[in-house]
Ligand SMILES: O=C(CO)[C@H](O)[C@H](O)COP(=O)(O)O
């Protein structure tokens with residue numbers, strides 16, 4: 001959808017003891033969006049943070065807050081994440097009983113609506129909600145942790161989803177194991193938003209973040225141009 005790749009660093013790999021500062025630093029280093037991984041210890045085997053933390057870092061940047069909810073149920077908490085300042089709220093198809101209703105609720109709150117699919121979930125799960133979607137997040141790892149290896153079988157799913165959405169203005173976002181090596185694979189298949197946690201925050205300082213983001217951007221923009 002976008003002509004250039006949107007890079008969304010996941011703060012899961014940031015230093016949580018200095019989260020606000022890390023958000024400012026990674027935005028100055030070239031981040032387009034900030035990806036917020038919310039985990040509940042129930043839908044996924046890990047716990048991260050909730051709306052108060054999102055609210056606490058909201059004033060550190062004007063960049064898009066891209067909230068990836070790995071929680072079940074999600075519906076009771078959508079309002080709190082919207083109030084905390086999320087711009088895009090993504091729910092998992094596997095964690096939501098009434099997906100159509102959840103997506104409508106997100107838009108009713110004034111946010112962009114996203115749906116995420118685990119690596120093993122077929123794209124047919126979202127066939128009948130395409131008109132309610134602003135973003136499709138395809139997981140290239142099993143959700144729950146940063147730093148896992150990219151699951152390459154998902155690349156074919158990216159191609160199928162790209163063809164399924166046709167001319168609809170829906171972002172295709174990839175999350176998990178994105179590096180300068182794997183980014184071109186998904187960009188060439190049709191992804192326009194790349195989440196990266198460990199590959200952005202490795203090195204632990206502003207210079208490293210800028211270099212890491214630039215490397216992913218160069219690799220993916222080149223592949224995107226070739227695919228167009
Ligand atoms: O949703 C996620 C995990 O469930 C994270 O966004 C993702 O894993 C990013 O981390 P990395 O780039 O290190 O794989």
Ligand SMILES: [Fe+2]
Pocket residue numbers: 010035036037068175195
């Ligand atoms: Fe994520």
